[in-house]
Amino acid sequence: MAKLIELIKSWQWEKFEKTFGGLKFAVSIILLFTVAMIAGTFIESYYGTEFANRLVYKSLPFMLLQGLIFLSVILAAFVRTPFKSRLTGFYIIHFGILLIGAGSFITYYAGVDGNITLVKGEQNRTVMLYDDIFLMTEESTGKQISYELPFAAFTANINASYGPLTIKKYLPSSENEFIWEKPLQAYPEDSFIHSSQYLFFNDQMSNKLTLSLHPESNQFESMAHFDSFSIFYLPKNLFACFLQATPNDPPVVNSSDGQCTAFATYGVKNAANNNRPAIFLFGESMAIFKNGQWMTSSLKGNNLGNIPWMGLNVKLLTHSEKMVPTLRPFFVVPIQQDGKVISGTQKALLVNINGEDLWITDGAPLRAMVNGKPHRLELSKVKLRLPFEFMLTKFKMDMNPGTQMPASYESFVKLFLPDGNQDHHIYMNNPLKMMGFTFYQSSYFETNEGDFGSVLSANVDPGRPIKYWGSLLLVLGAMIHYYIIYRRKKENTKGAK
Amino acid sequence: MMKTYLPTISFLFFLLSSLCNISLATEKYFCDSKLLDSLPIQQNGRIKPLLVHAKEILKDLTGKTSQDDLSSSELFCLLSLKSSSLPITTSLKAKIEHVEARILLSVGRDESSVEYDNLLTQLPTIQRSAMLIQKENSYKKYLNKLYNQANIYQELVAGANWLLPQRSSSNEIKWSTLKNFFSEEDLTQPSLASQKLAQAQKDFIALQGDHYLIEVTYAKLHLVDFSMLLTMIALIALVAIKNFNFALGFSVLTVLTESTYMILRMIISGRAPVTNMYETMLFSGLGGLFLALIIGHVKKDKIIVLVGLAYNLLSLFMITFAHGMFSSSIGPLVPVLRDNFWLSTHVTSIILSYGALGLSWLLANVILIKRRFFTLSSDDLARYTDITYTCLKFGTVLLALGIILGGIWADYSWGRFWGWDPKETWSLIVLLIYMAIIHGKHTTWIPPARFIPFTAAAFMSVMMAWFGVNYILASGLHSYGFSEGGALFLFSFFTLQIVLLIVTAISPKEKN
Incomplete structure (x- = not known):
């Protein structure tokens, strides 16, 4: 750290500040960010939401671009110190943007975003998050090894070993080819x-x-x-x-x-x-x-x-x-048509156990002997255990009169809390807030028995208040900024008269 | 010899045929618009007057809302009665535009349309031809559209499209088809049938109220046409007569008329009138004109009023004549949009900002054209540029506000403030592009001369966010707003704008 400060000092702080706090840097970085976003929207349109997230929106370079924008915003304010009253609006705007950025970072780092699936009469406390994970569970003892898979757009080589098991590579989107293996x-x-x-x-x-x-x-x-x-x-x-x-x-x-x-x-x-x-x-x-x-x-x-x-x-x-008939996954870039991903929906992981290569896909867990004991190998989502249990007591769907279009869907749930049970009613735009979590009515599905199950999105967002304050300051700052300009102009014209 | 007689003969023939037309005026039975227009009908999840439903169906089938001497509800009624034993000859024609479809249906060179009754016999051919086309192309889309239209016609002439309210024994409204509603006896005696219809309406109003009748007034007032007329008068007053106060008066009248129209829509649908392309286009025109009047008042400048009127006229033209892109029909909303406060504030703010940015776009183009092909004094240029900049500032602040409100709405409805959904992302792209222009204007990067073409070009990003996401990208969470047929319009718009930018960029100061 001291070395870095030394480096910045020797490199002249003022020069650094002027370059990265300057308007030219700001405009260049904004345009670069814009181009990346435009690409992102087209990629999403052709290849689906997940691929766009993996390739653009949640990729490291895109995050770095956002980091540079925040650097530019901070330094632009620093360059304009000491405080000048005519720039009040400007400072507030930039502080607002910083708060939004900080809030987003906190959400990204400490937030939870997933969903919980409820079937009538069954209790559930597991929230499925969006990150992919490899799980190997010893069937007799339940002992588990987990490995969080990288959020990559293309084939990721991993080569991580746990005793006789090696996780070799991960295909975030794949299709199967039929082959005969020896x-x-x-x-x-x-x-x-x-x-x-x-x-x-x-x-x-x-x-x-x-x-x-x-x-x-x-x-x-x-x-x-x-x-x-x-x-x-x-x-x-x-x-x-x-x-x-x-x-x-x-x-x-x-x-x-x-x-x-x-x-x-x-x-x-x-x-x-x-x-x-x-x-x-x-x-x-x-x-x-x-x-x-x-x-x-x-x-x-x-x-x-x-x-x-x-x-x-x-x-x-x-x-x-x-010969042995085998379906072998191979990487494909997903294809989206009419708003639906039609190719590449399968995720696949190649592992090696005792010298034997095995493919695991997200739809099909495997049983294998590891160290002479039966194990269950699966590709899954990261799970989160809620501090309380959920049960769907009733699911209600209203249709628009005379049609099959749902007008609203509502879940009636029972919560089993440490201090007793509670009944709640969750529907669109009426989420349930409980112990730091917020649950939203997200979607529904039909069960084999012809009943309806409900999907709630579950969410913890510690950055929320900070983002809200930042937004408020941003808008207020813009208004103050233009008001100051307007008043100064008026005074100038008065002075000229 | 014969040649000299020809005009006389044809004149006599014409006279005879027109006489025949009068004597053969369509027999209407009990189908009288006075009775029919205000009948309630349940359709697409909403109660509406038959007048509105009939207009929508007929416009969808033929592109017109009436035929010969028949009003839309009369025509709808007669077509529905084809399912009965009454001898009804009224029918509709389908326009066949697609070249390949014309060949498929063997439409003659001089003909532009085919009788729907004939089309029905060819339904299997149409369906099979559409199924055989593997790729989604315009022909396949056209055949599918034709197939759907023919199906609606079939439903119509089978009497199944007309659902009539009937009071049940448990005092509830049941919707029954024409066949169940009328007995054969009713149909042969027009007075009996009329009586029954009037009673049905009375029963419905007694049980469910007459709220839906506002829509009859709404449909009959033709406020969009009136607004268009008022805007044109104001424009003429400003440009040709050069009477500013007169123009101002008509501008205010336009704003009032359009506001009334939107308020009526709001009362009918029970939500802010900013939920589809039709409404956002209309609202951006109105908002643009409103902002123009305010800016014009503050800046004491007439040019912005002219631009505001022109922008409003453009938006009115679009919603009136580009029927394929903008449907005026009021439908129920998907569940997530049913929260009025956030929807109203978020979309209103965004669309108002598009209105302001639309003004800056129009004014920037006016400057470009004037500077290149006509004369523009440096005084005027400075004045116009200043106003363009003002519109830009209004637009950017409103857009930032709208995006943030959208974030709050998304957080409130879905549990996330931001999700890289294409509509969200594009609104941020628009904001950043205008931000880059505003910041660039502070530096020497964008000198005053280049600020104008940049502003004109930047509006393409607005069009992309507004139309392109729905018509070109068509994916993601905002899919409830997707409709068809706009991609061509959008490409034409981009091409035109780019050509204009290139043409005006070539020796721009030649005349200065």
Whole structure:
């Protein structure tokens, strides 16, 4: 610190003050800041709010620009000392701006901004903040390691290690690509561990579905259930059994001769006899039980499998006997269309455990063995525990008469406070203030039961009063400034007369 | 021989056809505007008189509010009655403007429009064609618009657009469609139907009051047209007759008329009249004129009154003729806007500042043009520049105040003072650009000669914040204000302003 003062002294304080408190510096920095903001608004329009925040508004260079503006504002006032009464308005304006800046900094540094989701009848005290975090929890003990992820716009290389775990890189916006990966372990030649990707389609829709029997595939399963039917993915050697089966005699297991092995374990017998239609896929072939008989078809080459429901067809897109089907995240710049981000909404983190690379995405937590113990690995938001509990007792939504447009939404909540329970009513423009927190009615959602849940934004803003005082001074200062100019002009013209 | 007879024949034909027209004046049944105009209708979440609803629907469908000898409510009534057994031939035509749409619907070269009844048969074609276009382009937008219009027409002629109030047994108002409201007997006897309509209105007023009737007065007064006329008279008085007091009188009348219009809108909607493009445009014109009168009074200068009138006329022209960008319809607000105090003060302050900055923009352009193409004495230049600067100061202080009030409102409604929302950010951009100009004027960076073009150019940032965020950026929390069709206008405005700046920058002092 002393060194810095020495440096400034040797560099001539007055020169420093004149340069950075000068109007030319002020105008240049204001214009630079303006250009950055213009870019920010267009970036937001094309790539979405979060990307604009990451790249511009909450980036270090943008904060530095704001810092320089405040430096300029302070020094501009210093340059104009000692106090001159005709500059009263000017001093007040600049002091006001400084207060707004200081208040904003306090909000940024010590404030809390997040939201709390309430479902009717359930208690909640967790506020989700906006910062991304990596959590690794030991399942038996609940011991947790957390790592706050950088607020970067592009791929961030981290390389932080915790014992056998290394956090390698973080993709703040990503999409998945489908790839075949080499298995880590060797498997016997006669093991049936194949995987396939199918396309199910009819006139209205088409849907890709990947099914796998590979023991290393943790992203794809061997079963899929839809509204009106189920799909079972079975080892290909079992297909022969389906061909032998008679209408009234579904395939039976014979565990001794290696043919049609482990049949019951796949639930085939039940599925075939069930009223619920089932599709059995064996990699490159298919069997369906319909009207008391088995229909089989090959999916090799360009052969389409016909499914007798909904006019569906099946096409085998890709198939592998030994490889592991994997969705691998890759970085994309998000794309926003019609006010909605349509690409790059997924966040992904690459970690390495005991030499094995693993991708974790924000929608899909992983289980992994670390130091021989099962752990849960997840990408989440920083959470904050409230000093009291919330419960939604009622959610009310009024529509504009004769329409489906909400006119207002209101939450009736019960608070479980240390000194007893309290009932409150939160609605738009009527927030709840409690123990330093302010809760605003922010949004709502429909639950699976057809009920409505409520989202409140939760907020602590210690900088608020300072910003308000600064604003008041800024406006008052501007008025005083122009009033002084007006009076001096009037006096001058009087004097001239 | 034949040629000489042609005019005579055509004249006779004309006479005959006009006679036929008179004798074939549209049969109106019970559709009489005297009865219909003040009937209540519930639409888009609001009770309004049928007159207003009919005008909005017809304007949306045809661009006009009446047809032949039929008023808007009569036309609406007759079209709705097409769903009944009455033999009604009245129909509407849709203007088909888009070239590709004309080909799709095989509209002939000499035709400009298509009967909606024919359009209905082609609805699947329109829908399919729109769906096949992957990218959002003007054709797709046009087809979707056409599809929606045709659907509204279909709803209209099916009698489903007209909801009528009926008193239920539990003394509540139920809204029923035409078919449920009238029996076939009612329809064949116009007096019976009229009676039933009058009774429905009486019942409604008895149960829910007659507050909505103010809107009938509001719609019939045509105050915007009057304001336009008054402004033009004031401008003529100032420019052509050079009678300042006369012009001043009409300016004050304009302010009063427009204020009455806005107050009526306020009473009808129950909120400050500054919640959409139509209202902000109107209010900025009014605010600009009002500020101009004050500045003119203080500075004892007529030029600012002229600029104020011109700016007001511009805003009135915009809301009257650019119907695609400015809809005069009053709709319900999204929940977050339903707090009157902060909304009123925040938006009022911002729009008033846009009015003041609009004055500075217009005056700066006047100076540029006068200096380049006509003569401008150095005395006048100094005077005009001083007034431009005054407008700028008013605008900047009001804008700063408006941004801060907006911050307070956002803090109060959303829990944050500032959130880098595009509308917020652009208002700050505008403020900083004007700040840079004001600060630059103090230094030698912006000499008096360059101050004027800078001021003219800076207004482009206002247009961006005001229109561009809604029409070009169209994202973020302020999405409740987004509408379509303004991007072209905005680009034309920017181009025109830039061309003007370039042209006037080339040897600007040639004539001095």
